[in-house]
Amino acid sequence: MDTVHFGVLTASDRASNGEYEDLSGPSIEEFLHLAIKNPFQINRKIVPDEQTTIESEIIELCNLGCSVIITTGGTGPAPRDVTPDATENVCERLLPGFGEQMRAISLRHVPTAVLSRQTAGIRGKSLILNLPGSPRSIRETIDEIWPAIPYCIDLIGGPYIETTEGVWSAWRPPHARRLIDE
Amino acid sequence: MDTVHFGVLTASDRASNGEYEDLSGPSIEEFLHLAIKNPFQINRKIVPDEQTTIESEIIELCNLGCSVIITTGGTGPAPRDVTPDATENVCERLLPGFGEQMRAISLRHVPTAVLSRQTAGIRGKSLILNLPGSPRSIRETIDEIWPAIPYCIDLIGGPYIETTEGVWSAWRPPHARRLIDE
C-alpha cells in the first residue's frame, strides 16, 4: 500500500497562543486513524487567524507532498475568520460541492451552519478541505464526505488510499478499483 | 435592549415608477414586526433595476448603521435582474450558504427556484441578504433562515438582536447567549 501524507492545520488565535488546548486537530487525527488502512504520516500546524500565514502554511504542506490538507477553524463570518479566503487564494481550482454538502449536513444540527463559508479546492496533487472548528461538527461532516475523497486523490494523481470498512468506505467507480488488499 | 436598524430595499422598475404597488417591501416589514423584540427602525428604499443605483443605496443603508439590509426583487436570470450583482460588488465577503439554502427551500415549492441568483454577504457591520420578489416566497424563505441571522450580527460586531419565541427564534451557541430578558 502507498504511504499517504496528510496535513492538519488548526487556524485559531487562541489555540496558537496557548490560551486553550487545540481539540480540533486531534479530532481530525483520530478520524484518520480510524478510517485509513494505508501507512500514513500527519503534518500538524497550529496557526493564528492570519490569512497570509495560513496561505504559506498550506503551500508548505502541499510542497511536503500532503495529498489531503484538512483545515479546522476560521470559516465563519467574523472579521478574523479568513481560512476560506486563504484556501481560495492558494487553490488552482475550487470544488464547490464540498462547501455546499458540508453546510447542508451541518444545517441538520444548527441553523447557523448557513453562516459557514467553508470551501475546498485543489493545488497540484493536494486536496485542501475546510472543516468547521468544533470537534463535534468536524466528525458530523467528515464522516459523511470522506467516501468521496480517495477517488478525488486518484484523479489528481496521488496515492491510492484504502479505507476501513464502515461509514468511511471509499467509493470508486468500478473501473477505478484496485484489488490490492483482497 | 439595543435599538436595531434595518434596511429594506425593493428593486423593481415597475414598483419604482408607480406602475404597481410594492407588496414585497411591506411583507418584509411585517415579518420584522412579528420576529423582533428589540426597539427598531426600518429604512425603506424602492429603486429601479439599475445596478449602480442599487449599489449606492445599499452603501447608504450601511452608512446609516443598518445591521441587516434585506433586498427583494431582481434575482432572476433576466437582463434587468441585477440585484445579486450589485450585492456582490458592495460586499467585502460573501456568505454562499444563504443563496444555497434559500434556493433549496424554494425548490420545494417551484422548480424554477433553481434560476434564482440570490446571494448574501457582509459589508462592515452590515449583513446584506437578497430575498425573492414575491411576498409568498419571501416568507417561505425568511421564516426558515431567520434563526441564523442574530448570531451573524453578533459575530460582525452589531447589536444583540432578540427574537420572539416561535419559528423565528434566534439560535446562538451557549457561550454567546445573554440573559437580558429572562
Next chain:
Amino acid sequence: MDTVHFGVLTASDRASNGEYEDLSGPSIEEFLHLAIKNPFQINRKIVPDEQTTIESEIIELCNLGCSVIITTGGTGPAPRDVTPDATENVCERLLPGFGEQMRAISLRHVPTAVLSRQTAGIRGKSLILNLPGSPRSIRETIDEIWPAIPYCIDLIGGPYIETTEGVWSAWRPPHARRLIDE
C-alpha cells in the same frame, strides 16, 4: 410553435479521437426528442478536453442561435477536466443553482458527486448547462432540472419551449403561460 435550436457538446479526449463511441451526446439528443414538442434542430460537437476549444465551440453554438447548449463531460477534478472553467469564461452571468441542484441529485446515487464542478450560465440569449459525463447520470439530472429551463429561456428572450406532459413538463408562473396548443 417556435422552432428551437439546441447545442449538444461532448467534451472528451477519447471520444473526440475515436478511441470510443460518444454515448453521452446521443443520450441528451434522445432526452430532447422525448421532452420537446416544438420543431427543433440539434447542433452536435465532439471536442477534446481543451479549454480554448470548448470556449470557441460554445461561442459558435451561441452565434448559431442555440437557446440551450448542453455540455457533457469534463466536470470532475482531474487536470484535463476543464468544461466548467470554459463555461464560466464565456458566460456573462452564472446561475449557481443548477450546479448545486445537480450535485444534490447525484449525491443520492454516489458520494463522489460532491467532486463535480458543473455549473450553468447565460451568454446573450443562450443558456449553457454542464451535465455529467455518463449517460445514466445525465438522465438522473436532466429529468429533474428540465422543468425550470423553458421559463429561463422565456426570461432571456428566447423561443417559447413547449414540453410533453410528464416528468419534464415546463413550469411557468401563471402570467407567463401561453395557450398556444390548448
